[in-house]
Each structure stands twice: as C-alpha cells, then as structure tokens.
Amino acid sequence: MKHLILLLSVFLGLTFTISAQNISPVMSNSQYSADEIYFRFSIKDKNELVSITRMISIDNVKGNVVTAYATPEQFRKFSALGYSVTRLPNPGIMTGDNAIMTGPKAPGSGVIWNFYPTYDQYVQYMNDFASNNPSLCKLINFGTTTQGRQLLMVKISDSVDYSRGKPRVLLTSSIHGDETVGYVLMLHMIDSLLSGYGTNPRITNLVDNFEIYINPLANPDGTYHGGNNTVYGSTRYNANGVDLNRNFPNMAGGDHPDGYAWQPETIAFMAIADSDFVMSMNFHGGSEVYNYPWDTWPRLHADDNWWKFTGREYADTVHKYSTSGYFTDENNGITNGYAWYCVYGGRQDYTTYYKFGREVTLEISSTKNLPSSQVYKLIYYWNYNKRSILDYIEEAGYGINGQITDTVSGKPLNAKVFIFGHDKDNSFVYSHLPSGWYFRPIFDGTYDLTYSCDGYNTKLVNGISTVKYQTNRQNVQLVPLNFGVNGKTTSGKLNILPNPSSIQCRIILPESVATGYSLDVFNVLGNKVTSMEGTENPEYPFINLDISGYAKGFYLIRFMNAAGNIWEGKLLKE
Ligand SMILES: [Zn+2]
Numbered sequence: 001m002k003h004l005i006l007l008l009s010v011f012l013g014l015t016f017t018i019s020a021q022n023i024s025p026v027m028s029n030s031q032y033s034a035d036e037i038y039f040r041f042s043i044k045d046k047n048e049l050v051s052i053t054r055m056i057s058i059d060n061v062k063g064n065v066v067t068a069y070a071t072p073e074q075f076r077k078f079s080a081l082g083y084s085v086t087r088l089p090n091p092g093i094m095t096g097d098n099a100i101m102t103g104p105k106a107p108g109s110g111v112i113w114n115f116y117p118t119y120d121q122y123v124q125y126m127n128d129f130a131s132n133n134p135s136l137c138k139l140i141n142f143g144t145t146t147q148g149r150q151l152l153m154v155k156i157s158d159s160v161d162y163s164r165g166k167p168r169v170l171l172t173s174s175i176h177g178d179e180t181v182g183y184v185l186m187l188h189m190i191d192s193l194l195s196g197y198g199t200n201p202r203i204t205n206l207v208d209n210f211e212i213y214i215n216p217l218a219n220p221d222g223t224y225h226g227g228n229n230t231v232y233g234s235t236r237y238n239a240n241g242v243d244l245n246r247n248f249p250n251m252a253g254g255d256h257p258d259g260y261a262w263q264p265e266t267i268a269f270m271a272i273a274d275s276d277f278v279m280s281m282n283f284h285g286g287s288e289v290y291n292y293p294w295d296t297w298p299r300l301h302a303d304d305n306w307w308k309f310t311g312r313e314y315a316d317t318v319h320k321y322s323t324s325g326y327f328t329d330e331n332n333g334i335t336n337g338y339a340w341y342c343v344y345g346g347r348q349d350y351t352t353y354y355k356f357g358r359e360v361t362l363e364i365s366s367t368k369n370l371p372s373s374q375v376y377k378l379i380y381y382w383n384y385n386k387r388s389i390l391d392y393i394e395e396a397g398y399g400i401n402g403q404i405t406d407t408v409s410g411k412p413l414n415a416k417v418f419i420f421g422h423d424k425d426n427s428f429v430y431s432h433l434p435s436g437w438y439f440r441p442i443f444d445g446t447y448d449l450t451y452s453c454d455g456y457n458t459k460l461v462n463g464i465s466t467v468k469y470q471t472n473r474q475n476v477q478l479v480p481l482n483f484g485v486n487g488k489t490t491s492g493k494l495n496i497l498p499n500p501s502s503i504q505c506r507i508i509l510p511e512s513v514a515t516g517y518s519l520d521v522f523n524v525l526g527n528k529v530t531s532m533e534g535t536e537n538p539e540y541p542f543i544n545l546d547i548s549g550y551a552k553g554f555y556l557i558r559f560m561n562a563a564g565n566i567w568e569g570k571l572l573k574e
Contacts, residue, residue, distance in 0.1 A: 031089035036235050037075045038090045040067050041083040046341065052078070053342045054257060057236065057243040060287050061341040062329075067286075071241050091286070091368035092178035092225065092234035113188040114379045116180060116370075119149065119228035122217065125187060126152045133194045136160055136207060143268025145221045146239040151268050153215035156193050158208045165403060165435030167396035168276060171389070172215040173283035175245045175265075175347060177222015178234040181365040181381050182283030186216035188382045189389065206393060213277070219244055219265060234369055238263055245282075246345035251353050251425075252296050253344035269347065273355045276432040278396040278439040280359040281389070282347055287363035289329040290314045293352045294425075295337035295361075296344060302419075302427035303358070306443035308334070309468070310360075310395055314388040322384035329363070337361065353426050358441065360392070399441040400464055400472050404431040404451060407477035407526055412436020415453035415478065422447060444468055451476045457570065459524045460553050479526045479556070481568075494559055494569030502574045503548045507557060509541045516562035519543060521555050521571075529555070547573055 032038075042064050043049065049058060049066070056070040056078050067088065070078055079085070117125060130139035138160045143151035157166065171189065173182030193212065196203035206212065217223060219238055226233020237243055240263060247266045250257040262270070292307040294300075301307055315333030318326065327333040330340055337343065351359040365381055367374070404415045417438050418428040431438035446465045452458040456478035466472050495508040507519070521530040529550065532543070545557075555571045 031093055032087065033090040033093065033235065035071065035241060036090060036237055037070050037072065038067070038088045039070070039075075040065060040086045040088055042066070043083075050342050052081075054253065054259075054344055057246055058341055058343070059236075066341075069236050069243065071237075090178070090235075092236075093232060111191065112379065113184050113191070113382065114376050116184060116231045116375060116378075117187070118230075119220065119224045122187075122220075123150060123152070126154060126216075129154055129190050129194060134160075136197055137190075137194055140213075142215075142272050143264060145219075145264055147221045149220040149224070151215070151220070151265065152217070153213050153272070154190055155211060155213050156190065156207060157211040159211070163211070163435055165437035166209055166211050167278040167401070167439045168211040168213065169393045169396050170213045170215070170272075170275075170277045170280035171283070172218050172269075172280070172347075174216070174223055175218040175282065176236045176243070176284055176286075176368075177219040177225060177238070178236050179283075179285030179365075179368045180223060180231050180234060181285050181368075181370065181378060182362070183216050183223065184378045185283065185364070185382050185385065186214050188379075189386070190214050190216070192386070202390065206390065209397060210393060212393060213272075213275070218269070231369060238265055245284075245347055246343065248345050248347055248350035249354065250296060250344045250346075250349060257344035270350075273351055273357075276430075277351070277355070277357050278429075279392065279441065280351055280357055281392060282359060282361050284361060284363045285365040285368040287329050288327040288333065288366055289340070289363045290334040291337050291340060291348070291361040291363065292334070293337055293359070294349055295342065295346050296349050296353075297342075298338050299425065300336070301352070302422055302424045303442060304336075306441060307336075307358075307360075309443055310392060313391050313395075314360075314362075317388040317391060318384050321387060322380075326384060327364075356426055356429050395441055396439060398469055398471055399439070399466055400447070400449070400474055401437065401439040402473050402475040403436045404438060404453070404476045404478065405436055406456070407479045413453045413456070413478060415451050415456070415476075418450045418452070420448040420450060442466055449474070451478060453478055456480055457524050457554050457556060462552070477525070479522070479524050481556070491565040492567050494557055494567045496557065496569045496571050499569075500572035500574045501547060503546075505545050505547060505571060507543045507545055507559065507569070509543065510559065510561075510567045518560045519545075520558045520560075521545070522558070523551070524554055547571070 043066055056068045056074050058066060058068045060067045126139055130137045136156055138155045140153050140155060141150055142153060171186060173186045174180055193203055193207060197207050198204055221239040222235045222237055223231055225235040242260045242263050244263055244265050246258040247260060247263055249255045290311040292311055311334035315327055348359045348361045351357045364385060370377060404413045405411060406413060412433060413436050414433050415431045416428060417440055429438055429440050444467055446463055448462045449464055450458055450460050459476060459478055464472055464474060492510055497506050517534050519532040520528055523529050550573045552573050557569045557571055559567045
C-alpha cells in the first residue's frame with residue numbers, strides 16, 4: 001500500500017496528463033514496480049536524447065519511440081520536460097507468474113540449461129565448475145553486493161593458475177538485473193567449454209590458447225530482487241536503485257556521469273578491468289543487436305571497420321542458425337552505439353576507452369525475463385548465439401600480436417603499441433606483464449607500428465600487413481636508453497640538428513674537447529652503425545654526420561670526450 005501511495009503522489013505531481021487507462025493498471029495490477037518506473041515516450045529528434053540520457057536510463061529506441069527506466073525522483077525531474085508518457089509493465093514482473101523452473105541436476109551431469117537457477121544453485125554451480133575441473137577452471141570471487149551477494153567469475157584456460165601470454169577475453173551478463181537470458185547462456189557456455197575440452201577441437205583450441213573469464217551475473221541483487229528463489233520481480237537497477245551500466249567513468253561525462261557514487265558492483269568491475277582483457281562482451285536483453293563503440297559520442301572508433309566486420313560476423317552466423325526474424329534490430333542485427341542512442345557511463349565505453357580494450361554490448365533477446373511458459377526457449381537462445389560467441393573470442397587472437405622484451409636482458413616489457421595514422425581516442429594497446437605479450441585485433445590493411453616504453457628507445461616497424469582470420473606475429477626487442485654506455489652515467493644530452501633528418505645532421509658538441517673524442521651511432525637493435533674517433537680538437541664545435549645510408553628509424557648517438565664523459569642523443573632518420 002505504501003508503494004501505491006508513493007506512486008500516486010508521483011503521478012499527481014506531473015505537469016502533463018496521463019490518460020486514465022494508463023493509470024488504472026497501476027492501481028489494480030502488480031505488474032508495476034514502485035521503485036523502478038518503466039515507460040515510453042516519443043521524441044522528434046535523436047539529439048534530444050543527448051541530455052535526456054543523463055536524467056533517466058534509456059533502454060531502447062525504435063524510430064522515435066523511446067523506452068526508459070527511472071527512479072521516482074528521476075521521473076519527477078524528467079516529467080518537467082513535458083513529454084507525454086505511457087507507463088509500461090516492468091519486464092521483471094510482467095510475466096505475472098512467480099513460478100520458477102529449477103534444475104535438479106548438478107552441472108557436469110548432463111544439465112539442460114532450460115531453467116533459471118535459484119541464487120543458491122547458481123553459487124553452487126560456479127563452485128562445482130571449478131572443483132570438478134581444477135586444471136581448467138578457477139573460481140574468482142571479485143566482490144560483494146550491497147545485499148551481500150557474491151560477484152563471481154570463472155577463469156577457464158589450460159594455464160588456469162598462471163598467465164602465459166594468451167589473449168584474455170571477458171564475458172559478463174545481466175548488469176541489468178531483469179535481462180536474464182544471458183545469465184543462463186553464460187552458465188551454458190562455461191559448461192560447454194569444460195565438457196567439450198579434449199573432445200571438441202574448436203573448444204580445446206580456445207581453452208589451450210586463450211584465457212576466458214566468464215561472469216554470468218553482474219547484478220545479482222537486481223536479478224534476485226524478488227528473493228533468492230526466483231527471478232520474478234527482477235529489477236534493472238541494483239539494490240540502491242542505480243543503473244550500473246550508467247555508473248562508470250565516462251570520457252565526456254566525467255567520473256560520475258549519472259550523479260551517483262560508484263556502486264560496490266562498479267568498483268568491483270573497475271578492479272577486474274585492470275586485468276588487461278583484449279576483448280569483452282556485455283550481455284543484455286530487451287533488443288536483439290550487436291552494439292559497438294562508441295555510445296558516448298558520434299566520433300567513430302579508429303577500428304570502426306573492424307567493429308563492423310566482427311558485428312556482421314556475429315549477426316550473420318546467428319541468422320544462419322536461428323529462426324527468421326531473430327537478431328535483426330537496427331541494421332540487420334548490428335549498430336554503432338551512438339547511432340542507436342547516446343549513453344554516458346556504460347561499461348562498454350569505459351572498458352574500451354580507459355582500459356584500451358574492445359567491449360561490445362550484446363542485446364540477445366527482445367523479451368528480457370522469460371515467463372515460466374517460455375523458459376524452455378533459453379536453450380534456443382544458446383543455440384542461436386553459441387557459435388557467434390566463439391567467433392568473437394577467436395578474434396582476440398587475430399591481427400598483430402607478439403612479445404615485447406628488453407634486447408639486452410630479454411625481460412618482458414610493459415610497452416605501448418601505437419599505430420601511426422590510425423590510432424585515436426585510446427585505441428592503442430599495451431603489452432602486459434608478466435608475459436610481455438600484446439594483442440592488437442585490427443581490420444585488414446598495412447600498418448606502421450611504434451613500440452615505446454619508458455627507459456627504452458622507441459622502435460618503428462613499418463608495413464605490417466594483416467589479413468582476416470590470420471595472425472601476424474611481431475616479436476619486438478627494445479634497446480635500453482643507456483645501452484652501450486658500459487654502466488657510465490651520461491653527462492647530458494647531445495643537440496642534434498635537424499632532427500628528424502634524412503641525409504646529413506649536425507651534432508653540436510657539448511664543450512670544447514681538449515684531446516681526443518669518440519662518436520658512436522647505434523641502431524635500435526643495439527648494433528653500432530658508425531664509429532668516429534679524433535685525437536685532436538675538432539676544428540669546429542660540431543661534427544657533421546652523413547646518415548644518407550641509414551635505414552629509417554631511431555638511432556642512439558653517443559659522444560665521449562677524452563676524460564670519459566658521455567653525452568647522448570636520439571636521432572630519427574626519415
Ligand atoms: Zn541492458
């Protein structure tokens with residue numbers, strides 16, 4: 001009753017009219033949540049959404065019709081804009097039934113994933129996956145929610161207890177708690193990776209050559225809002241009434257684009273985002289489309305053609321194995337995020353921009369939360385999507401990759417891999433420790449790469465070509481800045497003019513040289529390419545160096561006077 005009074009007061013406070021038939025179900029029917037208002041309104045122009053997206057939680061846009069969620073407080077503010085609003089039944093309770101089909105069997109013994117597990121079953125399954133497959137699967141508890149539920153993920157790999165320089169991929173579902181189809185699909189994926197290992201060649205290859213992290217339930221408080229034994233009553237928001245997929249730092253909206261403090265779930269995900277995932281997938285429901293970066297702004301991602309390619313690959317494969325009409329929203333199943341609707345604070349752009357990853361938002365079912373009469377369809381969604389998900393994981397191993405090490409010691413390095421004339425908006429990647437491996441998925445083309453790391457000479461590698469479904473392995477050694485100095489510290493920096501230079505450059509000497517000097521030039525591999533010595537003072541306080549025969553790239557120039565003092569400089573030959 002308290003909720004009804006609250007709702008009525010919300011509606012009476014509005015400055016626009018809601019027709020009687022829209023109010024009456026609120027009063028007579030339990031398909032509406034008091035905490036989370038789900039509604040529809042029309043816009044004239046999508047640009048209206050750029051500011052609206054920061055007031056309420058936009059869920060879908062079809063033509064000029066927008067569906068959205070809001071807390072009562074957000075709804076009150078939004079209503080001041082004067083849009084005509086139609087209240088909709090909440091997806092988590094619209095089914096009108098509170099029955100739940102639970103599975104009697106433990107995973108690994110032929111579970112058919114056509115039911116929603118209870119929360120306790122879910123926790124048990126996740127534990128069993130790991131304990132039944134200790135050499136392939138590790139359970140990671142990466143946080144606790146407001147209501148004390150666990151944030152769980154498994155790591156699946158043949159190197160489950162260590163890192164061996166393989167691409168890491170993260171699959172996570174149901175950050176919106178009432179979008180529950182992906183949740184069960186993730187359990188099915190874990191089960192099939194573990195049970196298919198050693199028998200299914202494709203799955204065996206994935207487990208051997210990738211590190212796959214799967215978090216089936218990103219917002220357990222939302223999904224089990226109706227209690228631990230049912231997904232009936234699930235909510236989009238977490239227990240604090242916050243849309244977690246609007247709660248991340250955003251390059252245009254700042255640290256708190258939604259105006260809320262970071263939630264426990266957000267903080268937990270920000271911590272695991274530091275695990276250097278090459279690619280990730282974030283599963284949602286309410287629509288059927290592959291939504292790729294950026295959501296924030298109309299600028300295209302540097303790898304826009306790669307996103308379109310992987311999106312088409314995903315959707316076309318789904319179409320091949322699904323009933324007609326499935327996964328055809330927007331452009332036959334794929335869309336640029338902003339072109340659909342603008343979102344600030346989503347995980348996709350956070351991971352892609354701040355963590356140098358590639359995260360896709362996958363909307364996999366028009367119906368967010370299946371009623372009991374339809375849960376058998378969970379297995380259909382799995383069959384429609386499973387091959388496409390494997391395709392996506394495999395893309396993390398294509399493109400340009402390799403190991404970056406110190407040319408002298410051989411130790412792996414944490415270096416930046418940047419593509420000249422291509423990378424923008426943080427689309428570059430880093431190699432990661434302890435392995436020193438980097439992975440750069442990219443569309444077909446020929447690229448000029450620079451590899452840079454503090455304390456090392458930058459290395460240029462030109463003309464690296466990529467072809468789809470193939471890997472161009474580029475292992476790179478970087479030369480320490482003090483290489484060739486034999487442990488002596490330098491006295492200062494050499495002045496080299498012009499720099500960059502192509503035919504001849506002039507090295508300004510650091511001081512008048514009393515007697516004797518030597519000048520050595522090293523390439524990035526540490527090989528000496530020029531060596532000059534003089535026993536008398538140079539006639540001029542500079543030395544002209546002919547570099548016309550040098551290959552393009554960086555060179556280290558080292559000048560030493562008779563006293564053994566050293567000056568160095570870096571030259572770029574063009
Ligand atoms: Zn969603």
